[in-house]
Amino acid sequence: MQEDFLHYIWQHQYFSKTNLTTTDGAALQVLRIGYYNTDAGPDFREALMRIGEVEWSGSVEVHLQASDWHRHQHQLDEKYDQVVLHVVWEADVPVYRMDGTLVPVLVLKGRVDLALLQTYERLLYAKDAVPCAAFWPAVPHITKTLMLERALVERLAAKGEEVLQTLQRYSNDWEQTAYHTLLRGFGFKANQQAFEELAKALPLSVVRRHQQNVLQLETLLFGQAGFLEEAQDAYAAQLLKEYRFLSHKYDLVPKAMQRHRWNFLRMRPANFPTVRLSQLAAILHQQQAFFSKLLEAQTVKQYEVLFQAPVSAYWQEHYLLGKPGKGLQKSMGKSSVQNLIINVAVPLLAAYASYSDNRLYLEKAVSLLEELKEASNKITRHYEDLGWQAKSAADNQAALSLYKRYCAPVNCMHCAIGNKVMKQSSSAA
Structure with missing residues (x-):
């Protein structure tokens, strides 16, 4: 107990x-x-x-x-x-x-009531990924729907709070915070930590001075990421020469990363961190004042545009420095763009809603999730196996929150679904 x-x-x-x-x-x-x-x-x-x-x-x-x-x-x-x-x-x-x-x-x-205690113990010691799986069909649909909606709001609040903590570290500079959040999102799962380190290694104040020049943006990004240690071809040699000048100018070398911080293992070339860096350079070049544009955007299409920009000619033909490749995308793929909307735009909107005390930005974040389709994953399939079906990214995000906050830690006593299961089992209820 x-x-x-x-x-x-x-x-x-x-x-x-x-x-x-x-x-x-x-x-x-x-x-x-x-x-x-x-x-x-x-x-x-x-x-x-x-x-x-x-x-x-x-x-x-x-x-x-x-x-x-x-x-x-x-x-x-x-x-x-x-x-x-x-x-x-x-x-x-x-x-x-x-x-x-x-x-x-x-x-x-x-x-x-003995029945109540037995139900609690069944939930506590259940071997199913979802503790109440055996009771799930008997729980009213409205109870599950309302709990999933609550779980979604809690997830957005938590993600917004993470952004607000970043904002505090950057002295309430929203553009710098958005830049940090953008880079973190660009790491997806495999390189999230490395991209977050890069956000600290390359301040937005430096990036802003060179946003008009894609080559210089690539120089700063690849240089601070640790990919210019050896020049593999004429393009890399050009970046290295430029980087030596810019890194000295801004005293960047002490903050530079090592190449081993980046993960390439079991990745398709289109997802290599080098390719992501080229895509990031293109977006930083095209979307200056990124956070302001993010607040102004209204439709899914407008948010998609924020994360789409054609990469430079070199990266349309390479996936590693010095190694040409065929069939590469000229800009971020659709599923990756959607991932960035979910993990960059939505948390930023949720955070700003709290910061400005303006619920309209939270409603915009939820509307974005409701309009996006998101593939099922290992966690959401637990609920699909119980007959639940996600219709949007909002549903998927709600299911992720429900699992991580309530099901995995067996926090049934604080879940409306678990409460309903307990109530149905007890004559004391």
Whole structure:
């Protein structure tokens, strides 16, 4: 059993109230359960109890064992002096506040419906990737739909928060933040960390001075990425010569990366980081004031244009420096563009919605996801196997969030679907 189960039991009052007493025999009446607290301090605040003939207003703390009070050092924390009821599964020891007064205790063991406990244990120890898989068909469609919508909003909020943390590091410079987010997105999965390092190794302030010249952009990107250590052909030699001048001018060498930081393993040539760098140079050249354009765009097509620009002539015929290739795309492919909209444009819009307190940008982010189609993956197929079908990228992103936040960590007590499963199983509900 985990503590969140007892939180759930208390929050929904799914236990027998017959002859309810504290461990010392005082009659107990729950007048107000309190508000669930996710910050430091007792679990439920502003609760109201009648113990014996006296009404007590304060907090409720929940533990599996009463001795967890001591294990968590609550007896040394004045925040817990306001606890008026200690709710436990088992009362193994008496507990006291800092001032030495005894904390009243309610024991839940023996008061919880056996069916509810069995359902909880089935969820907790389920071997399925989705713990409630066996119960899924019995859960109303509206419950699943609303939970997926909530999971999507939570995912957007989390991604937006990551952007806001980046914004703070860059002193509220949105263009620099967008540049960092763009480069991170260009790494996709295999080279995300390397591209993020490149964003730090090559500041936007330097890039801005050379956005009119694609060759100089390629020089800066390939040079700081560590790909110009040896000149393989005339083009690379030209970049190396230019890089020596620019790196000295801007004191870039101390920040330059090593080539081994980049991953080429098990990649198609079109996805090589060298190809991605050439595509990035083209976009930086074409989409100056990138963040402003991102806010102004209205349609999926306009967002697609933000991430599409023809690469230079050299990179239309090469996938590595000094190594020609055939059949290369002249600009970013459709699936890659969509990936960038999902992982660059959408988080930036979500972050700006929070920053500006303007929900219209969040609605724009959601609308983009609803208009895009996204291929299923290993995680979303878990839900497809249960009969759920994604109709858009919004559905896929919602399923990813549901799995990572609730299913994988077996966080069923905080999931509306898990709550419904529990409620359906208990006569106490």
